[in-house]
Amino acid sequence: MTDLAARILRNDRRALARAITLVESTRADHRAQAIDLLQELAGHGRQALRIGLSGTPGVGKSTFIESFGAMLVERGLTVAVLAVDPSSARTGGSILGDKTRMERLSRMQGAFIRPSPSQTHLGGVARRTREAVALCEAAGFDVVIVETVGVGQSETVVAELSDVFVLLLAPAGGDELQGVKRGIMEAADMIVVNKADGDLKATANRTRADYAGALRLLRKRPQDAPGFPKALTASALQEEGLAQVWEEITALGDWRRAEGHWQARREAQARHWFIEELRQSLLARLETPQARAQIDAAAAQVARGEAAAGAAAQAVMASLQSGGESLDVS
Amino acid sequence: MTDLAARILRNDRRALARAITLVESTRADHRAQAIDLLQELAGHGRQALRIGLSGTPGVGKSTFIESFGAMLVERGLTVAVLAVDPSSARTGGSILGDKTRMERLSRMQGAFIRPSPSQTHLGGVARRTREAVALCEAAGFDVVIVETVGVGQSETVVAELSDVFVLLLAPAGGDELQGVKRGIMEAADMIVVNKADGDLKATANRTRADYAGALRLLRKRPQDAPGFPKALTASALQEEGLAQVWEEITALGDWRRAEGHWQARREAQARHWFIEELRQSLLARLETPQARAQIDAAAAQVARGEAAAGAAAQAVMASLQSGGESLDVS
Numbered sequence: 001m002t003d004l005a006a007r008i009l010r011n012d013r014r015a016l017a018r019a020i021t022l023v024e025s026t027r028a029d030h031r032a033q034a035i036d037l038l039q040e041l042a043g044h045g046r047q048a049l050r051i052g053l054s055g056t057p058g059v060g061k062s063t064f065i066e067s068f069g070a071m072l073v074e075r076g077l078t079v080a081v082l083a084v085d086p087s088s089a090r091t092g093g094s095i096l097g098d099k100t101r102m103e104r105l106s107r108m109q110g111a112f113i114r115p116s117p118s119q120t121h122l123g124g125v126a127r128r129t130r131e132a133v134a135l136c137e138a139a140g141f142d143v144v145i146v147e148t149v150g151v152g153q154s155e156t157v158v159a160e161l162s163d164v165f166v167l168l169l170a171p172a173g174g175d176e177l178q179g180v181k182r183g184i185m186e187a188a189d190m191i192v193v194n195k196a197d198g199d200l201k202a203t204a205n206r207t208r209a210d211y212a213g214a215l216r217l218l219r220k221r222p223q224d225a226p227g228f229p230k231a232l233t234a235s236a237l238q239e240e241g242l243a244q245v246w247e248e249i250t251a252l253g254d255w256r257r258a259e260g261h262w263q264a265r266r267e268a269q270a271r272h273w274f275i276e277e278l279r280q281s282l283l284a285r286l287e288t289p290q291a292r293a294q295i296d297a298a299a300a301q302v303a304r305g306e307a308a309a310g311a312a313a314q315a316v317m318a319s320l321q322s323g324g325e326s327l328d329v330s
Numbered sequence: 331m332t333d334l335a336a337r338i339l340r341n342d343r344r345a346l347a348r349a350i351t352l353v354e355s356t357r358a359d360h361r362a363q364a365i366d367l368l369q370e371l372a373g374h375g376r377q378a379l380r381i382g383l384s385g386t387p388g389v390g391k392s393t394f395i396e397s398f399g400a401m402l403v404e405r406g407l408t409v410a411v412l413a414v415d416p417s418s419a420r421t422g423g424s425i426l427g428d429k430t431r432m433e434r435l436s437r438m439q440g441a442f443i444r445p446s447p448s449q450t451h452l453g454g455v456a457r458r459t460r461e462a463v464a465l466c467e468a469a470g471f472d473v474v475i476v477e478t479v480g481v482g483q484s485e486t487v488v489a490e491l492s493d494v495f496v497l498l499l500a501p502a503g504g505d506e507l508q509g510v511k512r513g514i515m516e517a518a519d520m521i522v523v524n525k526a527d528g529d530l531k532a533t534a535n536r537t538r539a540d541y542a543g544a545l546r547l548l549r550k551r552p553q554d555a556p557g558f559p560k561a562l563t564a565s566a567l568q569e570e571g572l573a574q575v576w577e578e579i580t581a582l583g584d585w586r587r588a589e590g591h592w593q594a595r596r597e598a599q600a601r602h603w604f605i606e607e608l609r610q611s612l613l614a615r616l617e618t619p620q621a622r623a624q625i626d627a628a629a630a631q632v633a634r635g636e637a638a639a640g641a642a643a644q645a646v647m648a649s650l651q652s653g654g655e656s657l658d659v660s
Contacts (some may be wrong), residue, residue, distance in 0.1 A: 039638045279613060
């Protein structure tokens with residue numbers, strides 16, 4: 001076993017940080033090292049509880065993670081916090097780009113906070129995040145919180161790698177109601193309406209009831225425990241309702257373990273990501289400059305109705321094949 | 331121009347039926363003919379109004395299409411009806427497997443009804459349906475209704491090839507409430523609660539209000555005209571509310587045309603399907619028996635936690651490459 005792997009398994013935070021930098025790197029030699037390291041760690045470590053947390057800027061995500069994470073650490077748990085969003089899309093209000101905004105949690109011995117990487121594009125986000133989660137699990141954290149502001153497909157990525165997916169909302173009613181981005185509500189195991197304090201408390205309760213009603217209109221999934229998906233209220237600022245959120249999360253986790261859904265979901269996710277990795281390796285052949293130019297030209301013809309999709313695809317495939325090098329496995 | 335193409339452009343129903351059989355076929359020579367035919371027809375014909383219609387068995391889809399289609403034909407429009415579902419998943423209650431169940435509509439001169447193919451798997455459904463829609467447009471139909479019972483990903487397929495996507499529901503309340511399959515509500519431009527007649531009328535109105543409330547909680551998309559997505563009630567049996575459904579569909583279509591969303595959506599869909607076609611051609615290389623066996627073995631290792639996804643994918647890619655023939659363009 002390499003020294004880096006051994007140190008990660010001993011929960012050495014500097015080694016963990018270095019390993020995450022490795023999986024975030026786009027350099028080919030770093031990538032090769034990252035693959036070897038993850039393979040070394042496979043089967044070691046243990047399962048953390050992976051909590052996916054999505055919420056648009058302004059819902060108080062930073063305060064929520066700070067208060068919720070601190071509560072868990074005070075209960076003796078170790079907590080890692082990761083962010084999944086492409087940096088280009090992050091505008092102010094993001095905690096994780098600025099560790100100092102989670103000052104209390106970041107000072108705690110039981111917590112590990114990884115700021116969002118400064119240069120990522122969404123395509124690489126899924127792999128980077130999945131691998132960073134695997135590293136945190138190898139390091140033995142009890143809970144891994146993966147945060148997303150839900151840019152592009154990032155909330156789907158987070159839902160696909162979490163054991164429990166929580167959607168955080170702010171109290172809103174009437175004209176303020178922005179609505180939830182499509183796809184997120186349907187992935188949620190739990191909706192938490194934050195800022196249920198002071199003047200907003202009544203609005204928060206109404207918002208909770210509205211979403212509880214909407215959740216009841218969705219068909220139950222096999223992995224939904226009785227009563228789930230649930231809608232709750234909380235105040236991260238006043239540290240109210242956080243214990244209940246944790247109770248519900250662990251109750252759902254326990255139910256899924258008892259019913260066999262937990263392990264089945266983990267295995268399905270692992271399989272999904274492996275197939276995805278394989279597909280991406282193959283599809284990378286369509287990403288060479290030569291292939292891209294041909295594809296863009298053909299796509300424009302199809303969009304204008306000048307060519308049918310099937311014939312255009314056949315022509316591009318034949319051209320790429322005769323082109324030779326562009327179809328090499330890279 | 332081939333005779334078959336010319337006959338389709340003249341709205342020859344037998345030629346259209348034969349062409350759809352061609353795109354449904356899995357035989358390589360049929361596939362080659364289908365690709366040539368669709369390429370010949372590209373740019374000919376005109377845009378129909380493509381209405382996607384999803385609803386689980388029991389919501390009265392057959393009666394709805396019969397009454398709604400007949401109303402359109404009586405107004406002087408021509409209507410083609412296609413079904414998108416994998417036949418294996420169709421259990422009773424399906425109109426389109428049995429043309430006689432839409433007796434009135436099928437006898438009308440202005441209507442063309444294509445039963446669901448007897449042997450299809452979901453993977454091929456998207457392409458088959460998209461190509462059948464293109465053939466119906468080439469044949470000059472004013473309206474093409476694509477019906478799905480929402481098995482697997484079929485409702486996503488239908489949403490991706492329709493101009494307006496309608497979700498049909500039955501009145502239900504309290505314990506009966508089954509809920510809508512995740513992903514469908516979010517794709518809907520309009521929800522129609524059918525069977526709003528007799529004893530069920532009050533329940534239908536309540537169901538409509540429930541879903542109208544839920545739709546308001548979703549974020550607006552750029553292509554949502556003011557007031558959309560909408561929830562309506564109708565009775566296909568009593569032929570009530572159908573005119574309003576049609577008015578809303580055309581109003582939405584007109585708004586989208588005026589705002590530039592219609593053509594933009596058409597072009598985005600064409601581009602999407604072309605890229606999808608190209609991706610599927612490439613990914614077919616993972617579908618050879620040799621590749622499948624390796625992938626299944628590796629996926630099982632990853633699922634058991636014995637291997638990391640990245641290393642396993644790398645090993646399979648290397649093996650397929652050295653294997654040679656399995657990576658040939660087929």
